Amino acid sequence: MDRALAVLSQIEEDAKKVKPTDVEKEVDLEYDIGLLLASDPNPLDHDALHSADRDGYLQRLARDNCQLLFNRLYQLPTQTKDDVTTVNLPAAQLRIPREKPAPKPKPLTKWEEYAKAKGISRNKKGKKIWDTELKRWVPRYGAKKAQADREKNWVMEVPANVDPNTDMFAKAAEKKRERVAKNELQRLRNVKRNMKVPTVGVTPKDVTKSSTSELTEAAALARRSTASLGKFSQRLPRDAPTKERGKRRQFAPAVGDTRGEVRGQLELLQNLGRKEKGAVVDTEKAANRLIHQEQRERAASKEDKPKKGGKKRWIPNTKKGEKQKKAIAKKAGKGRKGAKGR
Amino acid sequence: MGVKGRIEKTKTRKGKKHLESRAPKLIENEKKLMLLKGHKTNAVLQECLKDLASLKRPHSILLNRKRDLLPFEDITPVEQLAAKMDASLFAIGSHSKKRPQNLVLGRMFDHHLLDMIELGVQNARALHDFKNAKVAAGTKPCLLFAGEPFKDNDTYVRLKSLLIDFFRGEQATAVRRAGFEHALSFTASQEGVHMRSYRVTTQRAGGQTPRVELEEIGPSLDLVLRRHRLASDDLFRRALKQPKELKTKKVKNISDGKLGAQMGRIHMEKQDLRKINTRKLKGLKTGRDAALAAAERKQAEEVAG
Numbered sequence: 001m002d003r004a005l006a007v008l009s010q011i012e013e014d015a016k017k018v019k020p021t022d023v024e025k026e027v028d029l030e031y032d033i034g035l036l037l038a039s040d041p042n043p044l045d046h047d048a049l050h051s052a053d054r055d056g057y058l059q060r061l062a063r064d065n066c067q068l069l070f071n072r073l074y075q076l077p078t079q080t081k082d083d084v085t086t087v088n089l090p091a092a093q094l095r096i097p098r099e100k101p102a103p104k105p106k107p108l109t110k111w112e113e114y115a116k117a118k119g120i121s122r123n124k125k126g127k128k129i130w131d132t133e134l135k136r137w138v139p140r141y142g143a144k145k146a147q148a149d150r151e152k153n154w155v156m157e158v159p160a161n162v163d164p165n166t167d168m169f170a171k172a173a174e175k176k177r178e179r180v181a182k183n184e185l186q187r188l189r190n191v192k193r194n195m196k197v198p199t200v201g202v203t204p205k206d207v208t209k210s211s212t213s214e215l216t217e218a219a220a221l222a223r224r225s226t227a228s229l230g231k232f233s234q235r236l237p238r239d240a241p242t243k244e245r246g247k248r249r250q251f252a253p254a255v256g257d258t259r260g261e262v263r264g265q266l267e268l269l270q271n272l273g274r275k276e277k278g279a280v281v282d283t284e285k286a287a288n289r290l291i292h293q294e295q296r297e298r299a300a301s302k303e304d305k306p307k308k309g310g311k312k313r314w315i316p317n318t319k320k321g322e323k324q325k326k327a328i329a330k331k332a333g334k335g336r337k338g339a340k341g342r
Numbered sequence: 343m344g345v346k347g348r349i350e351k352t353k354t355r356k357g358k359k360h361l362e363s364r365a366p367k368l369i370e371n372e373k374k375l376m377l378l379k380g381h382k383t384n385a386v387l388q389e390c391l392k393d394l395a396s397l398k399r400p401h402s403i404l405l406n407r408k409r410d411l412l413p414f415e416d417i418t419p420v421e422q423l424a425a426k427m428d429a430s431l432f433a434i435g436s437h438s439k440k441r442p443q444n445l446v447l448g449r450m451f452d453h454h455l456l457d458m459i460e461l462g463v464q465n466a467r468a469l470h471d472f473k474n475a476k477v478a479a480g481t482k483p484c485l486l487f488a489g490e491p492f493k494d495n496d497t498y499v500r501l502k503s504l505l506i507d508f509f510r511g512e513q514a515t516a517v518r519r520a521g522f523e524h525a526l527s528f529t530a531s532q533e534g535v536h537m538r539s540y541r542v543t544t545q546r547a548g549g550q551t552p553r554v555e556l557e558e559i560g561p562s563l564d565l566v567l568r569r570h571r572l573a574s575d576d577l578f579r580r581a582l583k584q585p586k587e588l589k590t591k592k593v594k595n596i597s598d599g600k601l602g603a604q605m606g607r608i609h610m611e612k613q614d615l616r617k618i619n620t621r622k623l624k625g626l627k628t629g630r631d632a633a634l635a636a637a638e639r640k641q642a643e644e645v646a647g
Contacts, residue, residue, distance in 0.1 A: 021547045021554075035510055036522070039502075040488040049531050058538055059556055062527035065486040066542060067554040070522070074551040078519065086516040096507050097581035099373050099430035100366040101452055106344055191347055 021071065023064045031072050034092035038069040107194035110186075364428050368585055372512050373449070375402040376429035378420070380436025380444070381410050387435040387443050389468040393561040394433055396469065397509070397539070399479045403427055411436070413446050414569060417455045425453040431508055432458075441568065449507055451581040456573045459501055461534070462566040472560040477524040477541050482511035484522060484542065489530030498530055500572050525556060534566040 030039040040061070048057035076087045108116065115121075128137040131148065138148040156168035210218070224230040252261075315321045315328075345352065345361045352358040363371065375398045377391045395404040405423075413420055413434055424432055434446040441462065448458030469476065485506060491498040509526055522542060529536045541559045544552035573581070595607040624630070
């Protein structure tokens with residue numbers, strides 16, 4: 001009996017020593033385990049925040065939230081490998097913006113497109129090849145391969161159909177250079193295909209190597225590159241007529257839908273009559289314009305009288321002025337007399 | 343276009359790898375933090391910048407030169423520097439009479455500004471003010487946010503997203519259970535955000551989960567919200583866009599059978615039975631009989647003739 005009591009009291013003491021791992025919260029936290037994130041929506045204790053022991057309160061709060069997060073973390077499935085227990089984190093739920101936009105898919109090269117269409121798949125090649133002459137594994141490419149090649153080709157035969165004084169090594173080197181240049185040219189061609197740079201009209205082009213479409217495009221560009229956008233550019237008799245560029249206006253056919261025409265006209269009349277919403281004509285503005293026009297006409301008609309006499313110029317009453325007056329009179333006289341054919 | 347689409351090929355493998363590392367990728371690198379000093383900085387702010395750099399080490403770079411930067415007026419010098427350093431997070435510290443101990447935290451998208459928030463640092467305590475053992479660099483921290491503003495206030499919501507972006511660490515699928523050693527807590531009150539950093543220790547408790555204890559290691563900052571320039575909704579949505587390839591594909595028509603074997607359904611398309619490729623056996627060829635008969639007849643004629 002005593003022993004039982006002793007054991008029970010020992011258990012109680014042990015239980016007291018061990019601190020609890022559960023935390024009481026009004027509202028449960030929001031967890032994002034993938035980010036190791038725990039958000040506490042509960043209201044804060046503002047008195048504690050403003051008290052002297054702010055840091056203590058913050059630490060207690062953080063400890064409680066961290067405990068809850070750990071409770072969640074320890075529920076995740078674990079794996080043990082080499083005495084290390086790891087936990088698999090799920091994907092993050094909260095979306096974080098990326099630092100760069102998603103990569104665009106690489107455009108396929110000419111060969112890749114053909115291979116895809118034909119269903120040709122790549123054979124994985126080994127990095128080293130067994131060389132039967134040298135009896136060892138030689139890398140497929142690189143400096144060591146070049147070294148092995150030099151070992152193998154320490155002598156090169158001059159075949160019968162070739163001039164006996166040719167340098168076979170130089171020829172081999174030349175061939176290699178040609179192969180490298182061809183590869184580079186094809187690479188650049190692939191780059192150019194996918195670059196979407198205007199090929200016409202920007203850089204001078206070899207006319208003999210351009211396609212028909214490129215030439216017509218170049219001609220059209222040249223025709224368009226005038227101040228009037230090619231409206232008055234002369235065209236050769238056999239040139240293709242230019243495509244209409246820019247905004248296209250649609251005109252309804254002259255004969256055909258009479259009912260639709262009637263409807264349209266009636267609608268227009270209605271809109272003209274409307275004063276507020278959907279008013280096509282602003283009656284006030286139109287009236288003002290008419291009034292203004294009449295006034296201008298009246299003013300112009302008043303001005304007409306001296307106008308009939310000719311442009312009135314203000315000439316000062318000086319010697320120079322006298323000269324000017326004479327000159328004008330002479331001109332006027334000449335004009336009239338000239339008209340009569342004298 | 344990528345590295346392969348360049349006109350000039352990279353001359354070295356190292357150069358090629360460097361460019362590939364900076365190019366847009368499916369799974370991105372950890373965001374690098376660039377710390378800059380403004381026209382004038384005081385001792386407290388300099389300590390603060392140093393501590394932030396050490397929190398994000400090795401994905402941080404602290405530039406020592408003081409630059410005449412006014413991010414809210416002209417952000418282009420910052421954008422250019424960030425593009426050069428390949429850093430998408432930045433922190434600019436400056437001190438003036440009008441804005442004492444000012445810290446501008448921001449992030450970039452595609453080398454252009456996404457968000458930036460200006461905070462005033464108060465009651466700062468640096469890492470060396472806490473005389474205790476710290477946490478290893480590169481530890482993925484537990485992020486704890488408390489306070490209603492982080493849910494209600496739009497600016498605070500963005501600030502929360504920004505802080506998560508800053509401190510979330512590497513994207514890891516598997517973490518050592520004993521490796522949860524660092525905790526960062528951000529508590530939002532009326533005055534602003536209180537940032538505290540703790541080391542996490544665990545003790546055996548009765549149940550499965552251990553008892554968690556925290557020890558403050560610093561830095562400890564009280565941040566007051568000042569100005570902000572946040573991204574427009576559509577720019578933010580563009581930045582959030584994930585590439586299609588990362589979406590987990592749903593596996594259809596396959597289920598786990600009752601005895602442990604996987605059961606699947608195959609849906610066949612309609613086949614033209616005349617065009618099916620079967621094994622070709624010579625004997626089954628049409629017209630073979632007639633051809634054989636004709637050959638025999640010929641042979642017979644030759645023999646006879």
